[in-house]
Amino acid sequence: MLKFIFRRALESVGVLLCVSLITFYLSKAIPGGPFDQEKKVPEAVKKQLEAYFGMDEPDWKRYLTYTFQFPSLPSTKFPNRRVGEMIASKFPVSLELGAYALIVALALGIPSGILASLKPNTALDYVPSSLSMVGICLPTFVMGPLLVIIFAVQLRWLNATGWENPSDKILPSLTLGFYYAAYVARLTRGGMLEVLNQDFIRTALSKGASMVSVIFKHALRGGLLPVVSFLGPAAAGLIAGSFVVETVFAIPGMGQEFVKAVSNRDITFITGLVLFYASLIIFFNLLVDIAQVFLNPKLSFKD
């Protein structure tokens, strides 16, 4: 397994290089620069700003600077901040929110998915299935304001915005969690049905094993496989933050920065964010690949 991880780490370097290179050329290709604004900036001023951020250097030099020194570079939009510290101050917030949302998603999604798979196409299936789909029917930009209206404006139990008190974290986590819970529930149901119909489960049941023990000892392993595959990128996305949830609840996380940094053409910050996010993706997909081996005894790390 160590060898597997080591090889993966090597490959990841290649992935990060590809990502940074493509991002660099994307940012060169899209119209508009960081210093364009409604009232046109005089050409001479713009030149000075571009020089300060190294934008007048040859491409290869710019690329190397942006990619390898991004933590210590100033953001073009917020020049008194450094990219590294901007990520460091926002990531913990997104991580916390993402973790709560993930807990909500799993705690709601997996049980209701299992429940639905036990007696397919009966009320026991339709009720949890329909409930779990509410998370998708009400996209986060509807769910968020709706929860705010109920719990903040009407009931006055919770704050409408912010990320200060522990109670502030409930609504955003639920909003984000409900959405993913729907995916988890549906994929669990599908995966479980797949497994529950297999011979070894029926054999186990016919031998008198209890349903609960069959589910937890045998079925869940294979049944959760699609959920696990889904969770790799989903978890990375969750922890990296959500643009909608963060703007609706005014949370100082990293998710809104992905969109805003691009609108601002904040090239130094974009590079930092993309590389950071790529590392998250690589890390979580690695975790998933390891988990897949553990979930399927027939597999080994050589595959």
Place this chain on the structure above:
Amino acid sequence: MTRLVNPAKLQNLEKGESLWVGAWYRLRQNRMAMFSAAFILLLVMLCFGLPLFIDLDYKGIQSEKYFTPPGQEYLMGSDHLGRDQFARILYGGRISLLVGMAATLVSLTIGISYGAISGYFGGRTDRVMMRIVDVLYALPFTMFVILLMVLFGDNILLMFAAIGAVEWLTMARIVRGQVISLKKQEFIESCHSLGLRAPRIIFRHMVPNILGPVIVYTTLTIPAVMILESFLSFLGLGVQPPMTSWGTLIKDGADRTAVAWWMLVFPGAFFALTLFSFNFLGDGLRDALDPKTTRKG
């Protein structure tokens, strides 16, 4: 039971065409799935057909009649510019259904082939293919969309491409995970010993066995794509006003719940019902296509 299946069909069952014939039979038995299919069909006819017969104006502005509640004049109320919400939902449905299905189909096709090939061959092929997926995941989607728009102008086809291009990644990973776990099962091993070729094993024997999670994820992709579409129009790609879509209508309505609940409730209801229908139809299809249920029957 025996009376329903005629001997000719039984013969087919052995030959391996069984999957589709049997599936169709089983699907028809699933009332919820058939009901959902009928609803989707009805919706498609409404969105694409109804405006041909009755006069529905989705863009005409009666600006002084903004926020008219549902009633005699406007079946589902009027929006913030005094346009007929019902007409807008139907026209918006065209875009959303089209985008939802086409983009999902694109992502389905790419995702299944990519994931199955990567998982089946394993080794270096798999590693390279999955690292490419990692790269694509990490790229800034917003930038990609802005660039597409600048290069090609706004164009519905392009929108499908852009959406399909991001949505297949997770599908590929799910399919790959399933294929890898399937690879070690006895019946695939026996395919190898029979000397079957890779494409045949993958698409004939493996894909049907992983359709369960794939269908589930597909039915989840449809609503995700419909919502993503409204984000694209925010970046300037996709449908241009006064044409609209359900995603945009819901977004417009979400901020106006305090003033005009009908602007959220009606498009939201259409969206939700469609979504439920696709999911129940998907569940039915999954059950019907499950090769293991065949054996049970």
Place this chain on the structure above:
Amino acid sequence: MDETKHSCRWILSMALVIIAVLAFPGCGPRTTAVDEGNANQTLYITVGAEPENIDPHVVSGVPEHHIITSLIEGLVAEDPRDLHVVPGVAESWEVSEDGLVYTFHLRDDAMWTHGRAVTADDFVQSFRRILTASLGSTYSYMLFPMKNAEEYLNGTITDFSEVGCRAIDDRNLEITLKEPTPYFLSLLNHYTWFPVPMDVVKKHGDPYLPGNRWTLPGNFSGNGPFKLESWEQNNKLVVVKSDTYWDSDTTRLNSIVFRPMEKSTSAEAAFRTGQLHNIYNLPQDFIAIYKRDFPEVLHMDPHLAVYFYRFNTTREPLNDPRVRKALAMAISRQEIVDNVAKAGQPPALSMVPPDCAGYTSRARIEENIEQARKLLADAGYPNGEGFPDVELLYNTDEGHRNIAEAIQQIWSRNLNINVTLDNQEWKVYLDSQRSLDYGISRAGWTGDYPDPNTFLDMWTSWSEQNQTGWSNPEYDRLIREASNELNPETRYEYFQKAEEILADEMPVMPIYFYTRVYALRPEVKGWYSNHLDHHPWKHIYLEP
């Protein structure tokens, strides 16, 4: 089957426990941030977006203005009611007869928060800093009325002593202007003219580069009524009362918490639930509700800004002034304002807002559909026939989309012509507009200072803000004459003539003048409506 039931029950009880745990913290009556703030004079306020920086020489936005004015004070200050100029760091000043030389006498109790007195040299060094090209200040042109300021920035002059500012001694500062500028004193309230403590700035990096870190909490020093306490990006920026400020007896607030709120509907929810004392921009659909239910918190202030459409005069068919006029005449601005924009904006029939520093435009657009149809027919498009496809460009925003959709329908109804809408992401839109890659384009312009010139000099052939491809030598001449004219009446007469040309050629089509619609809790006192949206913080207090 028993087992199935058992597991169901288990799962259900788990779910109930989770719900109970999640629901628990929110019980009982709560004191809100606003309640607490009212009790200890803390103002919770949002100014829209996150500030880019609080360095007055680097920033260019409006949220930054609100925050910086709490931290730094310029030579003069503003009266909270009508914004007339009152003493700031300078306790008095004189103007020479020709209106070119201003001498400011600085008070001796003006202090930086790091304990040093504010001197005349601080101002000279600050002007020098913002006029140094390497700093890349995007707003440095605000200092151009000062003699040789532009030349120093461009590098045609390298010796700063030739620029029109001089510290006579620690307490006396002399500023020499290029030409008489009637609005010069009110210009001094713009943050570009504010001083910075160069000794502090130098400590935290190169003072002439934008990446300097002196504005971070812990490093910062200001001379305003408040001092910087903390600044967490995208979360909050807190300032507390400064005791070293010369007029700290007037300051009544103990602290101000600035919170960025990008989404105005979220700000509305925060306001309604007592997390904020204000909503910076009330979402337009809430205006009617607030009018009906909470009129005491609703404010609709006139704003020195105009919403208009640019015509690309280099492109068929918009290169024909008759077509441009027809388009401008065929819409009913009142209808758009009443039913679409909905914020009580005054319809704009000229570029300059009415009564702008005592100036009201004479030349006005006549809204007349019949006349518009006739003009269109004269231009070769009777009843809109053969009218080429024109694109109406706007940047992605719901408000702009609504206006564009309405105008598209009105033109189609009244002139039988079809324009297609094209929304673009902000910077792409700026790029298209600048490279004249559009047919019609929406735009807005906020006056830099209260004078008609700020709305009119942008249409000269040399202005970088023109972006319509239109130019007119006579117009250029009139604007140039006006800038050299000392007599206000003659000067305004030049503007009137220039506006007649504008109305006749119509390179731009004004639609409405902005209003600022916001909500403010009634306990916030010392806040007065004005068209610049300036509210000097030291006069504001809370009285529940």
